[in-house]
Amino acid sequence: MQHVRHWFEYLVFRCFFCLLQTLRIETCEWIADYVGWLFAELVPFRTRVIDDNLRQAFPDWSSERRGQTARAMWEHLFLMLCEVAHASRKIHHTNWRDFISFSGDSRRLLVQNLLDPRPTTIVSGHFGNFEVASYATGLLGFPTLALVRPLDNPYINRFITRFRAAHGQFILPRKGSATKVANALEAGVNLALLCDQWAGRKGSWVEFFGRITSCHKAIAVFPLANKSPLVVTYFKRDNRAMKFECVFFAVADPLQGGEHLESSRSLTQWYNHQLEDIIRVGPEQYWWLHRRWKNKRWTSPRRKAA
Numbered sequence: 001m002q003h004v005r006h007w008f009e010y011l012v013f014r015c016f017f018c019l020l021q022t023l024r025i026e027t028c029e030w031i032a033d034y035v036g037w038l039f040a041e042l043v044p045f046r047t048r049v050i051d052d053n054l055r056q057a058f059p060d061w062s063s064e065r066r067g068q069t070a071r072a073m074w075e076h077l078f079l080m081l082c083e084v085a086h087a088s089r090k091i092h093h094t095n096w097r098d099f100i101s102f103s104g105d106s107r108r109l110l111v112q113n114l115l116d117p118r119p120t121t122i123v124s125g126h127f128g129n130f131e132v133a134s135y136a137t138g139l140l141g142f143p144t145l146a147l148v149r150p151l152d153n154p155y156i157n158r159f160i161t162r163f164r165a166a167h168g169q170f171i172l173p174r175k176g177s178a179t180k181v182a183n184a185l186e187a188g189v190n191l192a193l194l195c196d197q198w199a200g201r202k203g204s205w206v207e208f209f210g211r212i213t214s215c216h217k218a219i220a221v222f223p224l225a226n227k228s229p230l231v232v233t234y235f236k237r238d239n240r241a242m243k244f245e246c247v248f249f250a251v252a253d254p255l256q257g258g259e260h261l262e263s264s265r266s267l268t269q270w271y272n273h274q275l276e277d278i279i280r281v282g283p284e285q286y287w288w289l290h291r292r293w294k295n296k297r298w299t300s301p302r303r304k305a306a
Contacts, residue, residue, distance in 0.1 A: 013159075014159070026241075036074040036078070038074075040067065046289040054066040054070065056209055069284050086242060087136075087163075087242075096136065099244060102247075105248070113248075113251065118188070118229065122144065123192075123194070123231070123232055124232070124235070126286060127282075127285055128235045133246070135167065143169050143170065145170040145181065185226055191222060199214040204220065205265075206269040208275070224254060230267065232250045233247060233249055234247050249274060249277075250274045
């Protein structure tokens with residue numbers, strides 16, 4: 001029965017995906033406005049989680065502003081799916097500049113670090129359109145190794161993996177791939193990781209928007225063990241669908257030193273603070289429905305005093 005259910009789910013997903021590909025991106029933007037209203041006003045899906053997360057991150061915001069951001073987040077999530085559906089058909093080697101721009105020196109700095117003989121670790125969060133970012137990185141000639149949690153439905157998972165690996169990206173499951181990752185690092189392959197996923201009790205415990213959370217230790221261990229740079233970036237929608245801004249936000253390089261490079265925990269704390277600043281650039285493009293905090297027993301003393 002599970003096999004049949006997975007096939008049915010895949011059929012529904014593929015039909016919906018094909019429908020999105022037939023729509024003009026301007027039509028998708030128009031529909032996104034109604035999707036935002038639907039999930040913010042009528043469908044009570046993770047409403048409390050979203051509001052609690054926004055309240056934690058922006059304690060001075062009014063309930064009205066939190067509600068507006070929640071609605072804009074749902075619009076963003078729908079547009080993100082539409083952009084994934086359109087990316088492989090619209091963004092190519094010859095026209096990528098029509099869709100992607102670089103802020104300031106971001107292009108030069110990214111290329112400089114990606115061409116470093118040391119394996120660069122690129123980290124971002126569930127912000128902007130990180131799926132198209134991975135696709136575009138490979139398209140521009142910089143394939144990366146990504147660690148992901150496979151989807152429960154194997155057919156949908158295989159379909160999404162084909163998109164992610166379209167231009168040479170290497171996709172490995174998050175669990176059980178330590179040896180393959182070590183071999184890839186020795187070969188100088190760059191890593192691309194999402195840094196804001198819950199890591200459980202065995203993770204590295206740091207602050208994120210004033211509340212403790214658990215992060216995967218390996219994200220900081222990789223660059224420290226290989227004395228290689230960890231680059232924080234984001235790939236944000238710029239005003240309209242299929243228009244993106246790629247930003248080189250910060251870099252931590254063990255060869256340059258710094259207090260944040262003294263341990264894996266200090267480096268983990270550093271990149272979480274960078275992610276906080278990134279989210280403040282466009283709060284509506286972050287996944288607030290994501291259960292980032294699962295431990296409510298501890299809050300930063302400085303946050304309590306604020």
